[in-house]
Amino acid sequence: MTSTVxxxxxxxxxxxxxxxxxxLIGDVARANILLALMDGRALTAGELAxxxxxxxxxxxxxxxxxxxxxxxDVERQGRHRYYRLAGADVARAVEALMAAAAAGPRRHRPCxxxxxxxxxxxxxxxxxxGRLGTALTDALVAREHLVIADGLGLVTASGEExxxxxxxxxxxxxxxxxxxxxxxxxxxxxxxxxxGRLGSALRHRCLELGWIAPVPHSRAVAxxxxxxxxxAAEFGILDGHLAxxxxxxx
Amino acid sequence: MTSTVxxxxxxxxxxxxxxxxxxLIGDVARANILLALMDGRALTAGELAxxxxxxxxxxxxxxxxxxxxxxxDVERQGRHRYYRLAGADVARAVEALMAAAAAGPRRHRPCxxxxxxxxxxxxxxxxxxGRLGTALTDALVAREHLVIADGLGLVTASGEExxxxxxxxxxxxxxxxxxxxxxxxxxxxxxxxxxGRLGSALRHRCLELGWIAPVPHSRAVAxxxxxxxxxAAEFGILDGHLAxxxxxxx
DNA sequence: GCGATGCTGCGGCGACGGCCGAAGTCTCGC
DNA sequence: GCGAGACTTCGGCCGTCGCCGCAGCATCGC
Numbered sequence: 001m002t003s004t005v006x007x008x009x010x011x012x013x014x015x016x017x018x019x020x021x022x023x024l025i026g027d028v029a030r031a032n033i034l035l036a037l038m039d040g041r042a043l044t045a046g047e048l049a050x051x052x053x054x055x056x057x058x059x060x061x062x063x064x065x066x067x068x069x070x071x072x073d074v075e076r077q078g079r080h081r082y083y084r085l086a087g088a089d090v091a092r093a094v095e096a097l098m099a100a101a102a103a104g105p106r107r108h109r110p111c112x113x114x115x116x117x118x119x120x121x122x123x124x125x126x127x128x129x130g131r132l133g134t135a136l137t138d139a140l141v142a143r144e145h146l147v148i149a150d151g152l153g154l155v156t157a158s159g160e161e162x163x164x165x166x167x168x169x170x171x172x173x174x175x176x177x178x179x180x181x182x183x184x185x186x187x188x189x190x191x192x193x194x195x196g197r198l199g200s201a202l203r204h205r206c207l208e209l210g211w212i213a214p215v216p217h218s219r220a221v222a223x224x225x226x227x228x229x230x231x232a233a234e235f236g237i238l239d240g241h242l243a244x245x246x247x248x249x250x
Numbered sequence: 251m252t253s254t255v256x257x258x259x260x261x262x263x264x265x266x267x268x269x270x271x272x273x274l275i276g277d278v279a280r281a282n283i284l285l286a287l288m289d290g291r292a293l294t295a296g297e298l299a300x301x302x303x304x305x306x307x308x309x310x311x312x313x314x315x316x317x318x319x320x321x322x323d324v325e326r327q328g329r330h331r332y333y334r335l336a337g338a339d340v341a342r343a344v345e346a347l348m349a350a351a352a353a354g355p356r357r358h359r360p361c362x363x364x365x366x367x368x369x370x371x372x373x374x375x376x377x378x379x380g381r382l383g384t385a386l387t388d389a390l391v392a393r394e395h396l397v398i399a400d401g402l403g404l405v406t407a408s409g410e411e412x413x414x415x416x417x418x419x420x421x422x423x424x425x426x427x428x429x430x431x432x433x434x435x436x437x438x439x440x441x442x443x444x445x446g447r448l449g450s451a452l453r454h455r456c457l458e459l460g461w462i463a464p465v466p467h468s469r470a471v472a473x474x475x476x477x478x479x480x481x482a483a484e485f486g487i488l489d490g491h492l493a494x495x496x497x498x499x500x
Numbered sequence: 501g502c503g504a505t506g507c508t509g510c511g512g513c514g515a516c517g518g519c520c521g522a523a524g525t526c527t528c529g530c
Numbered sequence: 531g532c533g534a535g536a537c538t539t540c541g542g543c544c545g546t547c548g549c550c551g552c553a554g555c556a557t558c559g560c
Contacts, residue, residue: 017279026273
């Protein structure tokens with residue numbers, strides 16, 4: 001049994017599955033396509049070609065492979081084809097990879113000033129991430145509207161009240177006593193932020209209030225002037241909390 | 251701005267980081283190496299070569315790359331070199347990829363009888379997964395020892411009591427009121443199972459009691475005869491709950 | 501000391517896969 | 531209808547990377 005029969009380890013089947021999906025993400029053009037879709041919107045093949053930085057025909061091939069593997073969903077609309085992430089699973093895998101990548105090589109992390117806006121605030125699939133995302137989460141925890149247990153959370157009674165007052169539909173929180181509150185590891189902050197239906201609702205409400213605004217060709221979101229006032233008034237998030245080396249502590 | 255300047259989309263930096271780590275996992279030999287290490291143990295280069303199904307020299311190259319990227323840690327011991335996953339981040343990324351892979355291509359999932367043992371019960375980094383893992387989680391939830399909110403959980407007061415009675419060190423649960431209870435998406439069951447420090451402690455206790463036993467060259471674990479009795483008596487998990495098409499429902 | 505064992509580095513081979521441009525299909529707007 | 535635009539398919543080129551065997555270093559056991 002310990003002999004010279006190398007051609008197959010025990011877990012070969014899963015190994016192939018794992019490798020094939022990872023290899024799919026492991027191409028720079030495709031990785032950029034997935035990142036461009038991480039905000040949950042659907043983009044056309046042409047837009048994705050621009051994001052990928054390769055020709056339309058090459059992009060088309062990439063998109064076919066991604067859709068074929070079930071990572072992307074396609075929707076035809078006139079002469080456009082809209083591609084979007086196939087689901088939260090895919091987004092989660094991408095974020096997990098980013099986290100593993102950030103954890104890894106100490107060198108080779110230039111952290112360009114380029115993505116400072118991303119680190120400040122961005123969308124992650126359908127919720128908020130970056131310093132704003134974690135600060136919001138921290139604020140809810142500090143006021144005991146949310147209980148985070150080792151990275152995961154539950155909305156308290158006072159939290160339900162507060163969120164309702166903030167304009168979030170209570171039905172988001174309580175379909176049968178199961179508050180739709182997940183957390184997601186923030187790859188830039190290395191701490192959890194709010195995801196799930198609540199995270200999605202929070203982002204939606206902030207957009208609705210005009211507190212944040214999408215940045216055209218990026219996952220980043222900008223915090224507007226009313227937003228600064230609002231986050232301070234409603235959540236106690238001051239500019240200092242969003243400054244570079246000051247993770248909101250309490 | 252919308253013009254002919256394709257050579258770089260906005261998120262190029264992160265795209266490279268994401269792609270490089272994914273490409274690393276995206277090779278069958280390396281994927282098998284990572285899977286072999288998913289139980290959290292450290293294996294020698296030779297053992298990993300066997301798992302990878304390639305020659306020792308090829309494996310050496312793969313291991314160097316993985317360690318270089320920070321996915322693996324090395325430890326020299328005499329003339330052996332022991333490799334282990336660099337951290338839970340890496341394990342989480344691998345599981346997330348497996349989940350995305352399982353979600354994807356409807357076809358091409360032969361689900362060989364080969365890994366039926368894995369689906370029944372296996373270790374996932376340091377905790378239990380598979381039908382046993384989800385059944386344990388379900389059992390704790392059903393008895394209100396654990397509250398799962400949209401996939402995430404908190405141990406209740408009765409849960410602390412119960413777990414202490416089961417022989418789990420209470421300090422695992424309460425370092426400052428933050429029960430170390432995460433969940434992890436089970437790639438075979440597509441539902442959450444218990445992870446984090448509590449998940450780890452549960453697995454450890456089950457091993458200690460002789461309820462489960464590691465299967466030599468696999469992440470799978472076997473459920474022993476005392477284990478079957480124990481899981482039934484303590485958790486109400488009957489054989490039926492572990493049978494193929496019967497996810498423990500209550 | 502010596503040989504055996506475990507692991508790594510190097511050179512060369514071969515194949516997989518990304519890339520592009522040109523041609524083909526479909527849809528829209530006039 | 532007819533041209534323009536969006537997207538895909540095809541063929542061919544070329545670089546990258548995984549693979550192996552052999553040689554070179556360490557370490558262990560006698």
